[in-house]
Amino acid sequence: MSLQAKLDQVLRRHEELAxxxxxxxIAGSGDYVRLSRxxxxxxxxxxAVRRQREVARELAEARVMAGDPAADAExxxxxxxxxxxxxxxxxxxxxxxxxxLLPRDEADDRSAILEIRAGTGxxxxxxxxxxxxxxxxxxxxxxxxxxxxxxxxxxxxxxFREVVAEIEGxxxxxxxxxxxxxxxxxRVPETEAxxxxxxxxxxxxxxxxxxxxxxxxxxADLKIDVFRASGAxxxxxxxxxxxxxxxxxxxxxxxxxQDERSQHxxxxxxxxxxxxxxxxxxxxxxxxxxxxxxxxxxxxxxxxERIRTYNFPQNRVTxxxxxxxxxxxxxxxAGEALGELIEALVTEDxxxxxxxxxxxxx
Numbered sequence: 001m002s003l004q005a006k007l008d009q010v011l012r013r014h015e016e017l018a019x020x021x022x023x024x025x026i027a028g029s030g031d032y033v034r035l036s037r038x039x040x041x042x043x044x045x046x047x048a049v050r051r052q053r054e055v056a057r058e059l060a061e062a063r064v065m066a067g068d069p070a071a072d073a074e075x076x077x078x079x080x081x082x083x084x085x086x087x088x089x090x091x092x093x094x095x096x097x098x099x100x101l102l103p104r105d106e107a108d109d110r111s112a113i114l115e116i117r118a119g120t121g122x123x124x125x126x127x128x129x130x131x132x133x134x135x136x137x138x139x140x141x142x143x144x145x146x147x148x149x150x151x152x153x154x155x156x157x158x159x160f161r162e163v164v165a166e167i168e169g170x171x172x173x174x175x176x177x178x179x180x181x182x183x184x185x186x187r188v189p190e191t192e193a194x195x196x197x198x199x200x201x202x203x204x205x206x207x208x209x210x211x212x213x214x215x216x217x218x219x220a221d222l223k224i225d226v227f228r229a230s231g232a233x234x235x236x237x238x239x240x241x242x243x244x245x246x247x248x249x250x251x252x253x254x255x256x257x258q259d260e261r262s263q264h265x266x267x268x269x270x271x272x273x274x275x276x277x278x279x280x281x282x283x284x285x286x287x288x289x290x291x292x293x294x295x296x297x298x299x300x301x302x303x304x305e306r307i308r309t310y311n312f313p314q315n316r317v318t319x320x321x322x323x324x325x326x327x328x329x330x331x332x333x334a335g336e337a338l339g340e341l342i343e344a345l346v347t348e349d350x351x352x353x354x355x356x357x358x359x360x361x362x
Contacts, residue, residue, distance in 0.1 A: 006101065007049050014039070014046035045100045052093040059086040095354075102353050107208035107283065108174030111145075113276040114165045114206060118155070119182065121200020124189040126159030128310075129202040131333055132183060133163050136176070138335025145169030150269045151257055157190075164273060166209065173208040178321075178345040180206045181305045187312035197313060201306075209272075210279030217275065223247040224267070229258035246270045253277055308341075317341070322348045 017039040065079035118125035151164040184201045229243040243258035244266040257270035309318045318325045331337035
């Protein structure tokens with residue numbers, strides 16, 4: 001089906017839904033809710049298509065006026081100026097409509113689980129993991145999202161060997177999903193007496209948050225151990241068996257949670273993390289074709305893939321997937337300029353998928 005045929009179909013369905021929803025007989029029925037959702041999902045696209053076609057008509061008329069030898073010079077000049085304005089609007093609408101036609105990842109609108117683990121580099125890697133966590137925390141706060149710490153294992157110098165958090169808000173996963181992978185840092189560690197630059201790394205994983213309806217976990221598939229918590233967290237940690245270790249037997253996934261005083265709260269947090277990991281695993285298995293396509297676009301999200309380098313001496317951050325370098329590392333790690341990288345990744349992904357759409361003849 002051609003693009004214009006698809007758009008014609010969208011407009012016909014939008015008009016049909018509007019007419020059905022205006023029928024008093026359908027108000028209050030189960031169909032009304034279902035049709036209202038479908039109408040809301042098509043409304044923005046339908047309005048954009050109508051405006052696009054209106055602008056195309058206006059542009060055609062302006063071009064006729066601009067090329068009319070009988071018109072005076074002033075009128076032709078005005079028409080030419082209008083042509084330039086309408087052409088720009090037409091191009092913007094065309095891209096907007098095509099982006100709205102792209103298949104959406106249902107998980108994009110969800111909240112997300114952020115996992116950061118120190119990689120090679122010892123204490124310096126743990127300190128870098130803490131820097132990354134603060135970067136995402138500040139970015140999330142600026143976006144109006146809520147960050148809740150689920151699990152953290154601190155290093156001796158105050159870094160994180162591992163940190164897991166929930167980021168709640170509309171569209172969190174869609175904005176952050178391309179952050180998954182290996183982040184590398186180049187800088188002089190605080191512990192380096194010679195002033196030499198060291199390279200270390202941390203691994204980031206962004207998982208869409210899963211609900212119970214998404215992943216049904218059979219209690220028989222879980223091995224749950226409780227024990228006394230240890231490490232940082234206060235004197236209470238060693239007084240009761242509050243820590244929880246959940247092992248998902250079919251997959252071997254293990255989640256340990258000990259940050260809360262309550263065994264019940266630790267169990268709930270551990271299940272939230274487990275559900276997110278199982279959901280992502282299921283999505284990856286069911287969408288291997290999409291994952292293979294993404295590998296050629298902005299990366300697979302594979303946690304073993306090096307995606308970005310943070311060079312502190314040069315105040316430089318480079319995203320290797322799209323070849324983008326910004327000389328404002330200080331603002332990126334402060335969360336202020338991280339949005340520039342994220343926006344570039346989202347735009348690149350859209351452009352590549354639009355190109356793929358063209359190749360299929362859609």
